[in-house]
Amino acid sequence: MNKKTYHISGFDCPSCSAKTEDFLSKQEEISYCHIDFSTNKMYVTFKDRILSNDELLALISKVESDPIELSEAKNNKEVSTKIFTKDMWFTLGRVVFGVLVLLLNLLVFHQFDETGWIRFAIYEFAAVVLAYDITWRVIIHIKNRQNIIDHNLLMTVAVIGATALAVIYIVEGNGEHGAHFAMEGMMVVGLFQIGEIVEDIATNRSKAAVSSAIQLRVEYANLLKDNEIIKVDPEQLSIGDVVIISAGEMIPVDGEVIEGSAYVDKSSLTGEFVPVLTDANQNQVLAGCLVKSGFIKVKVKKKYEESAVAKIVELISSSGEKKSKADEFISKFAKFYTPIIVIAGLLVFLIGFIITQDWREFLIRGLEVLIVGCPCAIVISVPLAYFAGIGLASKKGIVIKGTNYLDEINNINKVVTDKTGTLTHGVFTIQKVVTNDDVSKEELMSSLYAAECLSTHPIAKAICHDVDVKSLAAEQEEFEEFAGYGVMTTFNGDKISAGNAAFMELCGLEITSVNETGTIVYCLKNDKYLGYVVLNDEVKKEAYQMVNLLHKENMEVILLTGDKKANAESLQKELGLDRIYSELTPEEKTLVLEKEMADNHQNVAFVGDGINDAPSIIRSDVGFAMGAIGSDIAVQNADVVIMNDDPARVYDAVKIARIARHTAIFNISFALLVKIAVSILAIVGVVGERMIIPVIADTGLTVLLVLNSLMILYRKIRK
Numbered sequence: 089m090n091k092k093t094y095h096i097s098g099f100d101c102p103s104c105s106a107k108t109e110d111f112l113s114k115q116e117e118i119s120y121c122h123i124d125f126s127t128n129k130m131y132v133t134f135k136d137r138i139l140s141n142d143e144l145l146a147l148i149s150k151v152e153s154d155p156i157e158l159s160e161a162k163n164n165k166e167v168s169t170k171i172f173t174k175d176m177w178f179t180l181g182r183v184v185f186g187v188l189v190l191l192l193n194l195l196v197f198h199q200f201d202e203t204g205w206i207r208f209a210i211y212e213f214a215a216v217v218l219a220y221d222i223t224w225r226v227i228i229h230i231k232n233r234q235n236i237i238d239h240n241l242l243m244t245v246a247v248i249g250a251t252a253l254a255v256i257y258i259v260e261g262n263g264e265h266g267a268h269f270a271m272e273g274m275m276v277v278g279l280f281q282i283g284e285i286v287e288d289i290a291t292n293r294s295k296a297a298v299s300s301a302i303q304l305r306v307e308y309a310n311l312l313k314d315n316e317i318i319k320v321d322p323e324q325l326s327i328g329d330v331v332i333i334s335a336g337e338m339i340p341v342d343g344e345v346i347e348g349s350a351y352v353d354k355s356s357l358t359g360e361f362v363p364v365l366t367d368a369n370q371n372q373v374l375a376g377c378l379v380k381s382g383f384i385k386v387k388v389k390k391k392y393e394e395s396a397v398a399k400i401v402e403l404i405s406s407s408g409e410k411k412s413k414a415d416e417f418i419s420k421f422a423k424f425y426t427p428i429i430v431i432a433g434l435l436v437f438l439i440g441f442i443i444t445q446d447w448r449e450f451l452i453r454g455l456e457v458l459i460v461g462c463p464c465a466i467v468i469s470v471p472l473a474y475f476a477g478i479g480l481a482s483k484k485g486i487v488i489k490g491t492n493y494l495d496e497i498n499n500i501n502k503v504v505t506d507k508t509g510t511l512t513h514g515v516f517t518i519q520k521v522v523t524n525d526d527v528s529k530e531e532l533m534s535s536l537y538a539a540e541c542l543s544t545h546p547i548a549k550a551i552c553h554d555v556d557v558k559s560l561a562a563e564q565e566e567f568e569e570f571a572g573y574g575v576m577t578t579f580n581g582d583k584i585s586a587g588n589a590a591f592m593e594l595c596g597l598e599i600t601s602v603n604e605t606g607t608i609v610y611c612l613k614n615d616k617y618l619g620y621v622v623l624n625d626e627v628k629k630e631a632y633q634m635v636n637l638l639h640k641e642n643m644e645v646i647l648l649t650g651d652k653k654a655n656a657e658s659l660q661k662e663l664g665l666d667r668i669y670s671e672l673t674p675e676e677k678t679l680v681l682e683k684e685m686a687d688n689h690q691n692v693a694f695v696g697d698g699i700n701d702a703p704s705i706i707r708s709d710v711g712f713a714m715g716a717i718g719s720d721i722a723v724q725n726a727d728v729v730i731m732n733d734d735p736a737r738v739y740d741a742v743k744i745a746r747i748a749r750h751t752a753i754f755n756i757s758f759a760l761l762v763k764i765a766v767s768i769l770a771i772v773g774v775v776g777e778r779m780i781i782p783v784i785a786d787t788g789l790t791v792l793l794v795l796n797s798l799m800i801l802y803r804k805i806r807k
Contacts, residue, residue: 090138094130096123098156105424106467111151112144125471128159153228154221158289171292176285182218183285186278188272189214204270208254211270219247219277237427239462245433247273249455250779253448272779276459279780283787287468287794306375306655309340312385322375322392325706329388335381342395345371350382354732389525422467429461436771441597452777456770460782465759469793470752477748477801484805486741487729496710496727497745501690503638503738504681504704507649509697510735511634511712512625516550519606523619532618536611538579539586547607548575550623574609585612600785605658624655627662630736635663637739637806646684648677648704678703685709695738712738740805747803754794762789 099105105123112132114120114671120133132144138145141158148156155175193207201207225240258266309325310332311318317332320338325331330346333339339352349367353375363380366373373386375395433454440450474491479490488494508514523532540548541557542564560604565578573594574587585591589599597617601606604623610617635645647668649656656670669680681704684693694701694708705711706725713726714735730737766775766785775781 089090090134092132092138093161094127094132094141094144095130095159095161096130096156098154099123099125099152101173104152104154106418107238108148108151112147115147124475125393130158147707150232151229153225155758171289173288173292178286179281179285183278183281186214186218186274189274192703193267193271197289198267201267202265204254204265208258208270211254211267211274212251214279215247215251215270215274218274218281219244222277222280222356226267237430239426239464242426242429242458242462243277246455246459246779249273250276253451256448265427269777272777276779276783279404279783279787283783284788286787286791287336287464306338306340310334310337314430325388325392327388327391331386331388332383333379333386334383335379337379339373339375339377339379339386341375341386341387341388341392342390343373344382345373346387347384347385350378350384353380418467418470422463425463425466429458429463432461432767433458449773452779453773453775454769456775456779456782457767460763460766460770460785462786465763465786465790465793466756468790469755469759469797472794473751473755473797473800474748476751476797477744477802480747480803481741481744483801484737484740484744485731485734486737486744487731488744489727489729490740491748493710493727494745494748496691497693497741498749499691500643500693500742502644502646502684502688502692504646504648504684504692504694504708505735506677506694506696506701506704506714507647507651507656508625509733510695511647511659511663512627513733514625514694514697516547516607516623516625517553518551518605519624520622521619522621524617527618531613532611532621535579535582535584535613535618536586536609536621538564538582539577539584539611542577543569543575545569547609547623551609551621583614586610605655607655611694627659628733628735630734631663633736633806634738635665637736638742639664641739643740643742648672648680650674650677673700674703677701681707693738695735712741743805747800751800752796755796759789759793 099108105125109121109123109130112118115135117135117139118132119135120131122131123129124131139606141160145156145158148158160336168693189210193210197207197210222240223244226236226244229236229238229240250269254269254273254766256266257269306322307390308319309322311320312326312330312332321698325341331340331343333350335350345366345368349365351363352373353363354374366384373384375392426737436457437447437450437454439454441447444450471491474494476496478488478491488497505511521529521532523529536551537555537557538560540551541555543549560579563579567575567577569575570587570591573591574585576583576585576595578584585595586609588608589610592599592612595612596615597612599609602620604622606622608620608622610620610655612618638645645663645671647656647660647665649668649670650672651670653670653701659665660668669677672680681692681694685708691709693710693712693714694704695714696702697703697714702725705713710728711726712728712730714730714733728741730741762785767780769775770782
């Protein structure tokens with residue numbers, strides 16, 4: 089099977105795109121199709137033969153009368169979203185024409201047109217100008233026997249009904265009443281078109297805002313070749329190439345600084361807005377970051393398609409491929425809701441006519457029910473709320489791989505977390521130095537430096553962090569490392585041993601139990617006990633926030649670690665963790681996670697560093713990868729990727745998911761409440777013959793709820 093991603097635009101609403109999606113999915117050559125209205129993306133999996141763009145457009149034209157633009161999406165390049173399109177300008181011109189007609193009739197022709205026919209003709213001409221595209225869609229849908237009953241049909245029937253009433257009144261000699269209904273018919277479609285313009289503006293602004301949050305792709309790179317600077321596409325760079333980045337330019341690929349220094353803004357990736365000084369000492373740089381000041385030469389370490397930014401853009405831009413439960417509900421809702429509204433409007437007319445014999449009054453009431461019942465307010469605003477949630481998360485440095493994961497995050501009540509690299513910085517530092525009675529601190533540390541300088545163990549690197557190990561290594565003799573115990577060496581004629589208590593016993597030294605939290609390294613020199621150092625991994629300040637904030641959301645926080653029980657208990661006491669499991673292998677972590685999941689009726693999340701914790705990330709209901717920029721394993725296996733080392737972003741993801749769901753629920757509930765209320769008022773006759781009121785109740789409501797969804801992008805999370 090062949091999978092393709094396309095840029096697609098031209099749909100009026102998610103309901104239209106959903107119907108097209110359903111039609112394409114039933115085609116013989118296609119096994120799967122999903123159209124994401126919010127991102128203008130179409131994802132198609134072909135069975136054998138890949139259909140051309142023209143063939144796809146021909147199929148789409150059978151269910152969608154609007155002009156659809158289609159192009160294949162390549163290299164994760166985003167198509168910019170225009171806030172105001174040519175079609176919108178043309179529609180606005182037609183609306184202005186309708187306003188001029190209204191003013192002309194009210195101010196001029198009203199003075200001498202007693203029969204009403206002149207005003208009727210002018211109003212009807214304006215109505216045709218305003219409604220021809222709506223009616224044409226209905227004709228195309230009837231011709232192709234696809235999507236016949238939709239909001240276009242509702243509006244067309246309403247205008248035709250108003251026109252029929254106008255003709256009847258004028259023929260009966262009531263020209264004033266007839267002209268009024270002709271004006272109502274024109275204003276109904278005019279206000280509908282104004283609503284469409286406002287909805288399109290709000291929707292396009294939302295799309296543009298989300299796109300700007302993920303516009304990480306760099307357009308060019310300054311390649312240094314043969315002492316000349318050549319501007320090239322980042323995809324043309326190879327590993328080992330050298331590029332130059334100056335102030336105001338984006339870093340095109342992942343690499344390392346070989347010359348110069350600069351302050352780099354990583355906010356596009358991490359959400360952190362404080363620039364970081366980067367030079368040959370702190371030399372790793374990532375694509376998509378902005379050089380705020382300075383100048384650096386960077387050697388390319390990864391091709392563009394393998395860089396963190398390319399993966400992140402791909403993840404965010406394809407996040408709409410997986411539907412949320414709300415999206416699925418709306419797709420099914422639209423299929424049944426519109427026919428129900430048509431039947432309801434017909435029943436209002438028939439039942440009212442049978443009971444009262446006043447067909448005109450109940451024809452108006454039935455038309456009002458059709459107008460107010462249009463489903464656009466719901467089918468546009470609800471999917472947009474979820475996509476805006478994805479956009480807000482990306483602005484906070486959180487990649488959520490699909491709107492469906494927002495639903496899963498909403499159901500989390502237990503967070504299981506790794507320790508090293510997640511709650512702690514993952515870097516050992518010396519917290520305490522304890523010497524024997526007659527030993528100086530300098531002697532103890534110099535002996536430890538000598539013993540550990542050749543070891544690659546993280547503890548050895550922590551001890552020798554600021555030491556010139558090359559000069560020490562040159563003087564080593566008979567160096568030997570004992571895995572899990574320690575090291576032994578001869579340095580300047582002195583025999584030095586360093587390691588844990590068990591290793592000291594092997595070396596013939598009995599160690600008295602030491603009550604310290606952390607990893608203890610003891611040292612012997614020529615069989616003389618020098619003392620010990622205590623190393624520990626520093627807890628992130630954000631870890632305190634994560635635990636406290638998740639507890640406020642009534643979530644348990646559980647620690648799984650391979651560290652010693654004493655260290656785990658100390659961390660539990662410090663952070664207020666609910667439970668701990670210590671001295672676990674990666675396999676044992678997965679078993680404990682499964683036990684926690686078996687005892688739980690809601691979702692369990694796992695938060696890890698994305699490498700050693702990959703099995704647990706995959707096994708959990710929702711997997712979070714922490715600090716995993718550039719980690720292929722994390723990007724591939726996690727459901728949520730947190731692009732910096734802030735564990736409190738887990739809470740942010742939970743809050744964003746809840747904001748999106750609450751907004752969607754509010755939009756559905758409020759829309760149905762307003763529509764039911766106005767429909768009842770129309771049925772009992774309170775609205776009267778003013779069809780403008782149902783139009784405002786529908787169009788105005790749609791605009792309001794679209795804006796409500798759009799505001800998610802600007803919500804504050806942590807206070």
